[in-house]
Amino acid sequence: MRRMAAGANRTGLIIVGLLCLIVGVAVLSISLGLAPALAPGLTPDGQLQPVAAVLALPFSAVIALVVAVLLVVIGIRWLAAQVPRKDSAKPLRMQEDARTGVTTVNANVIAAAVVDDLELTPEVVDAQAILRGTARSPELLLHVDVDERADIDAVVADISDRVTHNCSQALGVPLSAVGVEIGIARSRQRKQRSVQL
């Protein structure tokens, strides 16, 4: 139902991996004595005076601070990207001719109507819906919690025949994709005390 930041994580891991690889190769080349060819004086038993001299420069602390702030920002952005997102559709604009006016419907409004419709099915205990895509190519994702004694085939058939049909009818276009996730509600519903005939 919700999207994780898989792509961003892969990109971040590739960057971190490449940095580690570069540092590893550099350390290995120093320890094997290959570095002097590129940087004279950089030997395993060499003095670290040139490095220390760079670190002792007056603006080194400022550079370190800027780098630290940059790393903090990157870290916070990465953490924020880990929060699962619904990625609902943008507000749908549904009009034949914009010159006479524009019709706008928020995707959450349609999702809420689908949830209300789903909960009319007797064995559905709880439901969630997300509408993605565009007004011309909408996609519907459903999560339905049913009673543990429910006839799941009947619930799926009801979703397929009635709920998706109603959503498609309201939108005026066929749904390009429908995803259904069924969960089992363990808690028993309160015992019914009366019946309306």
Added chain:
Amino acid sequence: MASSRGGLTIADRVIEKTASQILKGLPGVGGAKSGLFRFGSNADLDSRPSVDVTLSGRSCTLEVELGLAYPSPITEATESVRRRLSTDVEALTGVNVRQVDVTVKWLKPHTSGSGSSVRNLQ
């Protein structure tokens, strides 16, 4: 000679109320029943939709916030709203309706509507 008999001024609020009342009569179209200090307002097919008008000379643009019965086709329902407002508002007030922008705030299944709404939709 007509100006010597006096002028007629129609306030924008009059057009808003007129448009809102026209929409109240449409089946499957509703507004929000306002609660105390706008808290606790709830969707109701028997309430009047909210209308905001922008006047420009003898023409106007209407911005409508409404709810619709679900699963009636949204495009058809809002086109019907647009046509009805264009003709009736002009007929009642003399102000030409140039555009009607509609925002659908809620969709409500038939069965959860009030009794009169269900009768209207049947």
